[in-house]
Amino acid sequence: MKISVIITLKKDVLDPQGKVIHQTLDGMGFNNVNEIRQGKYFEINTRESDPKKAQEQIEEMCKKLLANLVIENYKIIDAQ
Amino acid sequence: MKSSVITFPGSNCDRDMDVALKKFGFKNKMIWHDDAELPKSDLVVLPGGFSYGDYLRCGSMASKSKIMKSVLNFANSGGMVMGICNGFQILVETGLVPGVLLRNKYLEFICKNVFVKINNKHNTYFKNIDSEVLKFHIAHNEGNYFCTKDQLKEIEDNEQIAINYCDKDGKIEEQFNPNGSLKNIAGIFNKEKNVFGMMPHPERMIDTALSGEDGSLFFNNLINNLK
Numbered sequence A: 001m002k003i004s005v006i007i008t009l010k011k012d013v014l015d016p017q018g019k020v021i022h023q024t025l026d027g028m029g030f031n032n033v034n035e036i037r038q039g040k041y042f043e044i045n046t047r048e049s050d051p052k053k054a055q056e057q058i059e060e061m062c063k064k065l066l067a068n069l070v071i072e073n074y075k076i077i078d079a080q
Numbered sequence B: 001m002k003s004s005v006i007t008f009p010g011s012n013c014d015r016d017m018d019v020a021l022k023k024f025g026f027k028n029k030m031i032w033h034d035d036a037e038l039p040k041s042d043l044v045v046l047p048g049g050f051s052y053g054d055y056l057r058c059g060s061m062a063s064k065s066k067i068m069k070s071v072l073n074f075a076n077s078g079g080m081v082m083g084i085c086n087g088f089q090i091l092v093e094t095g096l097v098p099g100v101l102l103r104n105k106y107l108e109f110i111c112k113n114v115f116v117k118i119n120n121k122h123n124t125y126f127k128n129i130d131s132e133v134l135k136f137h138i139a140h141n142e143g144n145y146f147c148t149k150d151q152l153k154e155i156e157d158n159e160q161i162a163i164n165y166c167d168k169d170g171k172i173e174e175q176f177n178p179n180g181s182l183k184n185i186a187g188i189f190n191k192e193k194n195v196f197g198m199m200p201h202p203e204r205m206i207d208t209a210l211s212g213e214d215g216s217l218f219f220n221n222l223i224n225n226l227k
Helices: A018-029 A051-066 B014-024 B066-076 B084-093 B149-157 B214-226
Strands: A001-011 A040-045 A071-077 B001-005 B029-030 B042-048 B081-084 B100-102 B111-118 B131-138 B144-146 B161-166 B186-187 B193-197
Touching: A001 A051, A040 A051, A051 A071, B001 B014, B014 B029, B014 B214, B042 B066, B042 B084, B066 B081, B066 B084, B081 B084, B084 B100, B084 B161, B084 B193, B111 B186, B131 B149, B144 B186, B161 B193
Parallel strands: B001 B029, B001 B042, B042 B081, B081 B193
Antiparallel strands: A001 A040, A001 A071, B100 B144, B111 B131, B111 B161, B161 B186, B186 B193
8 A cells, every 4th residue: 555645844944945946946937936845755655455554554654753743744645 | 981972874973972082081882873782881972973864854763773772761761861963963853852953044064163152050061161151163964953932941941951152252142153043052951951962063172283172171071070
């Protein structure tokens, strides 16, 4: 089973990389962008076939390693 | 006094720390991250470097390595654990000290000498130290200290802020903040003050011919406090 996870920075956390990407896009002529926040994306291929169990395990992974909950949120998407 | 320096894959200040600790009288042992047992130590040091190539988040992989279970037990039973630079990043990832270290505000790797002001001397690391301001070296890409508002209140209430970036006279202002750290924070303690993490490298300031002597001041004072 394949499950995807998206990690995003929390609202109040400074994202200088997103800011620079935004500025660069501005310079390229894409000047209607309000804000860019950079995040991370994981594709996890697990041997667990029970979707509920798999989801729970991935949630544990997010909390314990994939995300740092002081600054990041995680969202599990796209289980297939 | 016995010390242990943990070497992770990608650590590169472990030998500098070994040299510094020995110079000031510690009997130091180098410990591999994949060992399970920590030898009897009065001080455990997590050194600087780029453990696991800074993959995912700086320090995140190293914080889960085998030896860290023993380090956590040691710290939780009151043992002295100090993390320098990447070691500080590892400490925040274990949760032993609160907060995180983000990418530097202006996206530059910063390598220079800085001044830090000692904020709290009621602990084994800085008790009796004969100075208010220390000149240390920093070299990092992710040293921008950040924590939530609740955590900030907690670390301020518990006097967990150890050192702040400042000028040579100890003035703590935004212009002397090299990396965007919240409140110019350069190092913090856990609640009990036995765990200490900081971005600056005292081990790079132990030789007058090469640098300065403020690291010598720090290590000399530390070993005397431990005796």
